[in-house]
Amino acid sequence: GQQVQQSPSSLVLQEGENAELQCNFSSTATQLQWFYQSPGGSLVSLLSNPSGTKHTGRLTSTTVTKERRSSLHISSSQTTDSGTYLCAIEVATGYQNFYFGKGTSLTVIP
Protein backbone atom coordinates (compact mmCIF):
# COMPACT_ATOMS: atom_id res chain seq x y z
CA GLY A 1 0.00 0.00 0.00
CA GLN A 2 0.92 3.62 -0.32
CA GLN A 3 3.31 4.53 2.46
CA VAL A 4 3.53 8.28 1.92
CA GLN A 5 0.74 10.64 0.94
CA GLN A 6 1.32 14.28 0.13
CA SER A 7 -1.13 17.13 -0.12
CA PRO A 8 -2.03 19.21 -1.90
CA SER A 9 -1.02 17.61 -5.19
CA SER A 10 -0.53 21.06 -6.68
CA LEU A 11 -0.44 24.62 -5.46
CA VAL A 12 -0.29 28.00 -7.21
CA LEU A 13 0.90 31.03 -5.25
CA GLN A 14 1.55 34.67 -5.88
CA GLU A 15 5.14 35.62 -5.19
CA GLY A 16 5.54 36.57 -1.55
CA GLU A 17 2.79 34.26 -0.28
CA ASN A 18 3.49 31.41 2.10
CA ALA A 19 3.03 27.70 1.30
CA GLU A 20 2.14 24.83 3.59
CA LEU A 21 2.81 21.31 2.31
CA GLN A 22 1.67 18.19 4.08
CA CYS A 23 3.07 14.67 4.28
CA ASN A 24 1.27 11.76 5.97
CA PHE A 25 2.75 8.32 6.28
CA SER A 26 1.33 4.95 7.17
CA SER A 27 4.34 3.45 8.97
CA THR A 28 6.57 4.65 11.75
CA ALA A 29 9.38 6.66 10.22
CA THR A 30 12.90 6.60 11.58
CA GLN A 31 14.03 9.07 8.93
CA LEU A 32 12.08 11.72 7.07
CA GLN A 33 13.41 14.01 4.39
CA TRP A 34 11.98 16.76 2.25
CA PHE A 35 13.36 17.11 -1.26
CA TYR A 36 13.01 19.63 -4.05
CA GLN A 37 12.75 18.23 -7.56
CA SER A 38 13.46 20.75 -10.30
CA PRO A 39 11.47 20.79 -13.54
CA GLY A 40 14.48 19.08 -15.12
CA GLY A 41 14.21 16.22 -12.64
CA SER A 42 17.20 16.62 -10.35
CA LEU A 43 16.62 16.21 -6.59
CA VAL A 44 18.06 18.28 -3.80
CA SER A 45 17.66 17.51 -0.11
CA LEU A 46 16.01 20.42 1.71
CA LEU A 47 15.61 19.19 5.25
CA SER A 48 15.98 16.01 7.23
CA ASN A 49 13.45 16.04 10.06
CA PRO A 50 12.31 12.74 11.62
CA SER A 51 10.82 14.57 14.61
CA GLY A 52 10.28 18.06 15.97
CA THR A 53 10.78 21.34 14.17
CA LYS A 54 13.66 22.37 11.97
CA HIS A 55 14.39 25.62 10.15
CA THR A 56 16.65 26.46 7.27
CA GLY A 57 16.38 29.76 5.49
CA ARG A 58 12.74 30.28 4.48
CA LEU A 59 11.86 26.65 5.17
CA THR A 60 10.37 25.22 8.35
CA SER A 61 9.51 21.57 8.80
CA THR A 62 7.45 20.19 11.66
CA THR A 63 7.15 16.43 12.14
CA VAL A 64 4.83 14.83 14.69
CA THR A 65 6.13 11.28 14.75
CA LYS A 66 3.35 9.63 16.75
CA GLU A 67 0.73 11.19 14.44
CA ARG A 68 2.74 10.15 11.37
CA ARG A 69 2.70 13.51 9.71
CA SER A 70 5.09 16.21 8.64
CA SER A 71 4.67 19.66 7.16
CA LEU A 72 6.91 21.94 5.16
CA HIS A 73 6.30 25.66 5.39
CA ILE A 74 7.81 27.92 2.75
CA SER A 75 7.69 31.59 3.68
CA SER A 76 7.76 34.52 1.27
CA SER A 77 7.68 32.32 -1.82
CA GLN A 78 9.77 33.24 -4.86
CA THR A 79 9.39 32.24 -8.52
CA THR A 80 12.53 30.14 -8.17
CA ASP A 81 10.72 27.97 -5.59
CA SER A 82 8.58 26.53 -8.40
CA GLY A 83 9.01 22.80 -8.77
CA THR A 84 7.94 19.62 -7.02
CA TYR A 85 8.41 18.99 -3.31
CA LEU A 86 8.81 15.37 -2.26
CA CYS A 87 8.55 13.81 1.16
CA ALA A 88 10.40 10.54 1.82
CA ILE A 89 10.55 8.24 4.83
CA GLU A 90 12.69 5.36 5.97
CA VAL A 91 10.64 2.93 8.03
CA ALA A 92 13.42 1.31 10.04
CA THR A 93 16.99 2.23 10.84
CA GLY A 94 19.31 0.45 8.45
CA TYR A 95 16.41 -0.66 6.29
CA GLN A 96 17.99 1.12 3.37
CA ASN A 97 14.73 1.87 1.62
CA PHE A 98 13.25 5.34 1.38
CA TYR A 99 9.57 5.53 0.38
CA PHE A 100 8.64 8.65 -1.54
CA GLY A 101 5.35 10.46 -1.89
CA LYS A 102 4.04 11.65 -5.26
CA GLY A 103 4.90 15.19 -4.38
CA THR A 104 3.35 18.63 -4.35
CA SER A 105 3.82 20.65 -7.52
CA LEU A 106 4.35 24.28 -6.59
CA THR A 107 4.03 27.14 -9.06
CA VAL A 108 4.90 30.64 -7.91
CA ILE A 109 3.78 33.39 -10.24
CA PRO A 110 5.26 36.90 -10.21
Added chain:
Amino acid sequence: AQTIHQWPVAEIKAVGSPLSLGCTIKGKSSPNLYWYWQATGGTLQQLFYSITVGQVESVVQLNLSASRPKDDQFILSTEKLLLSHSGFYLCAWRDWGAETLYFGSGTRLTVL
Protein backbone atom coordinates in the same frame (compact mmCIF):
# COMPACT_ATOMS: atom_id res chain seq x y z
CA ALA B 1 33.64 17.80 -1.36
CA GLN B 2 31.74 14.78 -2.61
CA THR B 3 30.48 14.67 -6.17
CA ILE B 4 28.16 12.22 -7.84
CA HIS B 5 28.22 11.78 -11.59
CA GLN B 6 25.71 9.86 -13.65
CA TRP B 7 26.04 8.82 -17.27
CA PRO B 8 24.65 9.12 -19.83
CA VAL B 9 22.42 12.15 -19.35
CA ALA B 10 19.83 10.71 -21.72
CA GLU B 11 19.32 7.62 -23.84
CA ILE B 12 16.92 6.62 -26.57
CA LYS B 13 16.91 2.85 -27.04
CA ALA B 14 14.93 0.22 -28.89
CA VAL B 15 12.84 -2.44 -27.18
CA GLY B 16 14.93 -5.55 -26.73
CA SER B 17 18.26 -3.75 -26.78
CA PRO B 18 20.72 -3.82 -23.85
CA LEU B 19 21.25 -0.98 -21.40
CA SER B 20 23.97 0.13 -19.05
CA LEU B 21 23.71 3.20 -16.82
CA GLY B 22 26.52 4.32 -14.57
CA CYS B 23 27.09 6.29 -11.42
CA THR B 24 30.36 7.36 -9.80
CA ILE B 25 30.86 8.99 -6.40
CA LYS B 26 34.06 10.90 -5.79
CA GLY B 27 35.39 12.14 -2.47
CA LYS B 28 33.58 9.61 -0.29
CA SER B 29 34.82 6.27 0.95
CA SER B 30 32.42 3.30 1.24
CA PRO B 31 29.16 5.13 0.70
CA ASN B 32 25.79 3.40 0.67
CA LEU B 33 24.58 3.55 -2.94
CA TYR B 34 21.07 3.46 -4.37
CA TRP B 35 19.28 3.30 -7.72
CA TYR B 36 15.88 4.95 -8.05
CA TRP B 37 13.43 5.06 -10.95
CA GLN B 38 10.61 7.45 -11.72
CA ALA B 39 8.10 6.81 -14.50
CA THR B 40 6.80 9.97 -16.17
CA GLY B 41 4.33 11.49 -13.72
CA GLY B 42 5.02 8.70 -11.27
CA THR B 43 6.45 8.19 -7.82
CA LEU B 44 10.15 7.75 -7.20
CA GLN B 45 10.80 4.05 -6.48
CA GLN B 46 13.91 2.50 -5.06
CA LEU B 47 15.29 -0.31 -7.25
CA PHE B 48 18.55 -1.42 -5.62
CA TYR B 49 20.91 -0.58 -2.82
CA SER B 50 24.47 -1.51 -1.99
CA ILE B 51 26.34 -1.03 1.26
CA THR B 52 29.63 -2.51 0.10
CA VAL B 53 31.57 -3.52 -3.00
CA GLY B 54 30.22 -6.63 -4.67
CA GLN B 55 26.98 -6.68 -2.67
CA VAL B 56 23.72 -5.45 -4.17
CA GLU B 57 20.22 -5.91 -2.82
CA SER B 58 17.13 -5.73 -5.02
CA VAL B 59 14.13 -3.80 -3.72
CA VAL B 60 11.79 -3.83 -6.74
CA GLN B 61 11.87 -6.34 -9.57
CA LEU B 62 11.77 -4.59 -12.92
CA ASN B 63 13.85 -7.01 -15.03
CA LEU B 64 16.91 -4.92 -14.24
CA SER B 65 20.13 -5.78 -12.49
CA ALA B 66 22.73 -3.76 -10.65
CA SER B 67 26.36 -4.25 -9.76
CA ARG B 68 28.97 -2.48 -7.67
CA PRO B 69 32.30 -3.38 -9.23
CA LYS B 70 34.24 -0.72 -7.33
CA ASP B 71 33.70 1.19 -4.09
CA ASP B 72 32.80 4.35 -5.96
CA GLN B 73 30.85 2.86 -8.87
CA PHE B 74 27.29 1.60 -9.27
CA ILE B 75 25.99 0.16 -12.55
CA LEU B 76 22.40 -0.48 -13.62
CA SER B 77 21.83 -2.77 -16.58
CA THR B 78 19.61 -5.09 -18.50
CA GLU B 79 20.11 -7.30 -21.54
CA LYS B 80 16.65 -6.62 -22.97
CA LEU B 81 14.81 -3.35 -22.55
CA LEU B 82 11.04 -3.19 -22.25
CA LEU B 83 8.79 -0.23 -23.04
CA SER B 84 8.01 -0.06 -19.32
CA HIS B 85 11.66 0.73 -18.54
CA SER B 86 11.23 4.25 -19.85
CA GLY B 87 11.59 6.93 -17.23
CA PHE B 88 14.08 8.80 -15.12
CA TYR B 89 16.85 6.92 -13.32
CA LEU B 90 18.59 8.45 -10.35
CA CYS B 91 21.61 7.30 -8.43
CA ALA B 92 22.00 8.37 -4.80
CA TRP B 93 24.40 7.98 -1.91
CA ARG B 94 24.59 8.54 1.81
CA ASP B 95 26.88 7.71 4.68
CA TRP B 96 26.00 4.66 6.75
CA GLY B 97 23.59 5.75 9.49
CA ALA B 98 23.35 9.28 8.16
CA GLU B 99 20.08 11.04 7.51
CA THR B 100 20.68 12.80 4.24
CA LEU B 101 20.37 11.19 0.81
CA TYR B 102 22.26 12.87 -2.04
CA PHE B 103 21.18 12.39 -5.63
CA GLY B 104 22.90 12.53 -8.99
CA SER B 105 21.41 14.53 -11.83
CA GLY B 106 19.76 11.50 -13.39
CA THR B 107 19.47 9.72 -16.73
CA ARG B 108 16.35 10.08 -18.83
CA LEU B 109 15.63 6.85 -20.70
CA THR B 110 13.20 6.56 -23.58
CA VAL B 111 12.48 3.08 -24.90
CA LEU B 112 10.82 2.94 -28.33
